[in-house]
Amino acid sequence: MLARAAATPPAVGSSLPRENHTVSIRGVNINIQGLGYRYSTRGKPTFSNLRLESQRGEALAIIGRSGCGKSTLLHIIAGLNRPTEGSIQFDGKTVDGPSSRWVMMFQAPHLFPWMKVSQNVGIGLRFAGWPEKEKAERVAEALRLVELSDYAETNVQDLSGGQQQRVALARSLVMEPELLLLDEPFSALDAFTRASLQRDVRSIAKRLGFNLIIVTHDIDEAVLMADRALIMAGAPGKIVHEFQVDLADPRQRQDPAVQSMRARLMDAFHAAAQISGSAAQEMEEEAISGIA
């Protein structure tokens, strides 16, 4: 992928050759303090006093049980839901709404059914006012990455669930944002496609230097994709444990170092289980079944 800020169309007649853009400083320092959120004023808080920090260019994985608030947290970070308490800062600036610089891929594809695959993927660039030609190149590249080049002109309603998920991934990836938030992005995919996308998305993020926050149920995915894994527990949602994933790239599933890292992450779940009782216990069982 080309390294270029998605929000700004390429400058016409720019004197700089394109290669010069590949050395770009991307990513953001994320600083979340005292975050509180509730869906309704009467109801229980989804979060209270949640703290999360992440360095420029870091890949974070968030693991946690169903319903503990992972999707809600991503929505808040993406600026789609407003926190009821506390604030979210990127490089010291408070996030006050969505932007093409921080893009989220939702848990469900939510494709636009009246658009073809390529139009769905290009819609964000279209909002940003990209010229047709550059947009088409970027879209073609993103489709190649998710292995859907042959489906560019297909109606999205004629795709399988996994194909729709890959279109949704391409649609957010094509923006090359500062921060990409992925909510269980590969849950509908077969093992082979999932493995290659896990590798590719991480390597793109690393090459372009943008931040990645990925929500997953899959311990393997956290080990293969993240620099740091956060274990989240619910009611109200908080981060109960964090775990550094110090592994060299490229990461291979069968690599002994990856295997032992996974075992250590499992141990971290045991630790988390002691902290937050039965909730973490169940999560651990989920994690074990994920490996089987």
Next chain:
Amino acid sequence: MRDGTAATAIQPSGGVLKGTANGLVNFFAGLTILFALWWLAIYLATLDPAASHWAAFGPIPAFKSLGKMWESGLIANALWTSGYRLGIGLLIAIAIGVPIGIVMGRSKRFRDLSNSPFQLMRMISPLSWEPIAVIMFAGWDPAIIFLIAIASVWPVIFSTAAGLAKVDPAWFKVARNLGAKPWHIVTQIILPAITFDVLTGIRLAVGVAWIVLVPAEFLGVTSGFGYTIEDARESLEYDHLMAMILVIGAVGYVIDASLLMLIKRFSWHKQ
């Protein structure tokens, strides 16, 4: 709904062509039966010599005068003037109806508030506005355009609102997330999402407007389909009258069929 799509793509070979051929056969067979019945009715009526003047109402005189009226420019003239009134009336109805429909679909408060007055006004026969229209407007043309607009605005409003109700709120979230500005939401999301329903509303509106147009032209004006029929009746040219009725039916049919094609083209709903 989404999972069964693979099966719907499979069609028996030649299915489309066969469908068109069948359609054409049915089209002509149906019309032939219609004209045969018409001819038969007039034939039976004119068996009684006292009713021989009914012969002019038959299909053969009608088709004969159709050619003559076309050559004299009578039909083209009526088409042009009536088409103008219909077109402008519809454009006004769309320009007013679509935004109101969007607001109605988006705002529950507006929907609740507007429901009773709109339902009440919708039920007023458009032609009952005629005396008011004549007083309101100086010329006959604007009065007729007003009648057409007020007749066709309701289906446009209600279809637009119904289309918006079907819009998935997640689409707005996705669009905002990808950096959409408010005008992008309108032009790239709302409008394409509801085009199908708006066109369906316009099709209903054209149906109503076409029905209102002819009686509205019976009074005052000296051009258009309604006037031409009224004129033919007064000058006892019953073959002209029947020819005009034929043209009204045919033109209405063509407009409706074209809109149906447009609707199919813009439909993204999968059955």
